[in-house]
């Protein structure tokens with residue numbers, strides 16, 4: 001078997017979000033066993049305005065999140081970074097524009113999980129897909145991602161084609177037409193995207209984003225990082241060999257690393 005690629009895993013959660021399991025130290029140990037050099041916790045951000053309270057920590061638990069992660073940061077492998085997965089939605093800017101820079105984050109992932117009030121990637125709300133226009137839904141999703149990019153509040157777009165989670169997709173021609181301008185906006189904002197392997201654990205059975213979108217991102221030199229989106233320690237580094245192979249297939253030869261929200265680049269490790 002090929003050795004596990006030494007790629008940072010920049011997307012994992014903690015039990016504070018109410019739907020993840022295990023202690024942060026177990027996530028770090030799992031990474032250590034795989035030879036992952038660096039991990040970043042990016043739990044769902046708390047929101048003072050009552051947005052989606054069921055899937056995120058309360059604001060008054062945020063200091064616990066910070067201290068739980070900083071307790072892991074002492075010397076030792078792997079390095080532990082402090083991040084957040086912050087949701088973009090209409091009206092989020094007022095809070096995020098002051099709150100995000102006031103915290104000592106290494107990485108801010110930007111996500112869209114809701115279209116209006118519909119948690120379109122939530123298994124409990126999956127049935128709604130049966131009554132919507134799939135292409136129009138994707139178009140609306142990418143409108144929000146475009147605004148996410150324009151906001152300048154985030155470093156990396158998480159799971160860029162999340163609406164495919166349950167297998168709903170627009171025709172390729174429509175997808176290209178809606179994703180190209182968004183990729184231009186992401187590139188223009190100097191942001192990265194992640195190869196998020198959690199899609200392989202979902203009905204779609206595919207990494208986010210698809211090979212098509214990733215190759216279009218490559219043409220625009222949009223930097224990439226890798227994230228398992230682990231909600232359990234066993235998911236750390238999930239399918240990273242496949243993600244690395246996909247990145248290489250579409251022509252990437254480097255990945256981003258980040259500290260204090262400043263990006264650097266490292267060569268991709270060789271595939272097996």
Ligand code: ZN
Nearest residue numbers: 013017019044
């Ligand atoms: Zn989650």
Ligand code: FE
Nearest residue numbers: 085111158159
């Ligand atoms: Fe997410």
Ligand code: FE
Nearest residue numbers: 011013085229
């Ligand atoms: Fe996540």
Ligand code: ZN
Nearest residue numbers: 085158159229
């Ligand atoms: Zn996520």
